[in-house]
Amino acid sequence: MHSMRAPSVTKRMCNSREKESELRRGPWTLEEDTLLTHYIARHGEGRWNMLANYAGLKRTGKSCRLRWLNYLKPDIKRGNLTPQEQLLILELHSKWGNRWSKIAQHLPGRTDNEIKNYWRTRVQRQARQLNIESNSKNFLDAVRCFWMPRLIQKVEQNCCSSPLPTLDSQTQAIASESSPNFTVANSFSSETCPPQNKLAQYSNLASENSSSVTSPNVLSTDFLPISHQPEIVENPASSCPPLLDNTVYNNLPLSDSYYVENSGYDMDGFNPAYVPEIDTFGDSTSECKMAEGNWVFDDDMAYTLWNMNDIWQF
DNA sequence: AATATCTTCAACCGCATGTAC
DNA sequence: GGTACATGCGGTTGAAGATAT
Numbered sequence: 588m589h590s591m592r593a594p595s596v597t598k599r600m601c602n603s604r605e606k607e608s609e610l611r612r613g614p615w616t617l618e619e620d621t622l623l624t625h626y627i628a629r630h631g632e633g634r635w636n637m638l639a640n641y642a643g644l645k646r647t648g649k650s651c652r653l654r655w656l657n658y659l660k661p662d663i664k665r666g667n668l669t670p671q672e673q674l675l676i677l678e679l680h681s682k683w684g685n686r687w688s689k690i691a692q693h694l695p696g697r698t699d700n701e702i703k704n705y706w707r708t709r710v711q712r713q714a715r716q717l718n719i720e721s722n723s724k725n726f727l728d729a730v731r732c733f734w735m736p737r738l739i740q741k742v743e744q745n746c747c748s749s750p751l752p753t754l755d756s757q758t759q760a761i762a763s764e765s766s767p768n769f770t771v772a773n774s775f776s777s778e779t780c781p782p783q784n785k786l787a788q789y790s791n792l793a794s795e796n797s798s799s800v801t802s803p804n805v806l807s808t809d810f811l812p813i814s815h816q817p818e819i820v821e822n823p824a825s826s827c828p829p830l831l832d833n834t835v836y837n838n839l840p841l842s843d844s845y846y847v848e849n850s851g852y853d854m855d856g857f858n859p860a861y862v863p864e865i866d867t868f869g870d871s872t873s874e875c876k877m878a879e880g881n882w883v884f885d886d887d888m889a890y891t892l893w894n895m896n897d898i899w900q901f
Numbered sequence: 902a903a904t905a906t907c908t909t910c911a912a913c914c915g916c917a918t919g920t921a922c
Numbered sequence: 923g924g925t926a927c928a929t930g931c932g933g934t935t936g937a938a939g940a941t942a943t
Contacts, residue, residue, distance in 0.1 A: 613911095613913090614912080614937095615911090615912090633928095633929090634929095636928070636929095648928075649913085649914095649928090649929080650912075650913080652930085653912065653913085654911090657912085658912095685932065687931075688930075688932085699930095700911075700912090700932095703933085704909070707909095707933095707934095708908065708909060904942100904943085905943075906941080907939105907940080908939085908940070909937105909938090909939080910936105911937100912935085913933105913936100914935090915931105915932095915934100916930105916931085918928100919927105919929075919930095920928080921926090921927085
């Protein structure tokens with residue numbers, strides 16, 4: 588969507604040697620975009636104030652920079668974030684918080700502004716609907732317990748029609764930082780449709796970092812592909828999908844629907860049935876008590892959580 | 902069909918940091 | 923060290939479009 592701000596002109600008094608300049612603000616015109624694009628094609632980016640002058644743009648350098656980085660740059664991706672990208676955002680945000688530019692570095696073609704907007708419009712809106720703080724542990728638990736499995740499900744559905752993205756080595760390294768068993772063998776780099784267990788690897792990583800749950804503010808959601816056998820605590824007392832780390836996992840009540848045997852985490856056998864379907868969700872979710880928070884999903888909340896597809900672009 | 906409300910996202914702002922002099 | 927300027931970042935705004943009433 589184009590910016591909807593009405594164009595305006597700001598007059599600023601400069602020092603005596605400079606004439607009064609007129610700086611445009613608001614939406615960029617096609618002509619301005621063309622000027623900026625052509626100038627950068629010839630001279631490259633950087634030195635934005637000078638660039639604005641020489642390109643004949645009555646804009647601040649900051650404005651030019653922003654327009655280029657967030658809109659005109661050729662490698663910028665358009666369209667909705669893919670489930671994989673959403674997963675990565677959730678993962679990286681759990682590590683770094685609102686470090687949008689840092690997060691954006693790991694989503695090629697996506698800008699910090701876009702990710703920030705995504706977070707504010709989708710994630711925070713969702714938190715509002717649930718009447719909880721978007722940066723609270725309860726909310727992060729909800730994200731892990733409900734939405735991440737759905738994203739994984741979506742990834743799984745999509746993966747057979749198109750190859751999953753390959754994580755760059757730096758992102759892999761970051762993942763392995765908090766998940767020592769993470770290996771560079773990227774589960775998503777397969778040229779063909781990855782086997783189901785790859786998705787299990789992707790999801791099960793959350794189970795590995797039990798220390799994360801002790802963090803007061805951040806519940807780590809290590810969520811990137813691994814290629815080893817994760818250690819899953821066999822605990823029948825859970826009604827959440829096996830994305831939770833061990834501590835959370837151990838504190839959850841029993842549910843037949845989500846009880847996971849060790850064999851279920853054999854790398855040869857990710858069973859998507861562990862990721863609940865909406866229509867089979869039913870009673871199990873109503874008992875999903877979140878660790879440490881005394882926060883209980885009742886039926887209505889569970890239903891709400893699982894029907895927020897619009898928010899999550901499922 | 903008209904109006905109100907909500908959602909989205911490009912663009913702006915202020916502040917922090919980096920760099921050159 | 924002090925100053926000026928450039929750059930980058932995260933928070934916020936606000937108009938257009940979408941949706942609800």
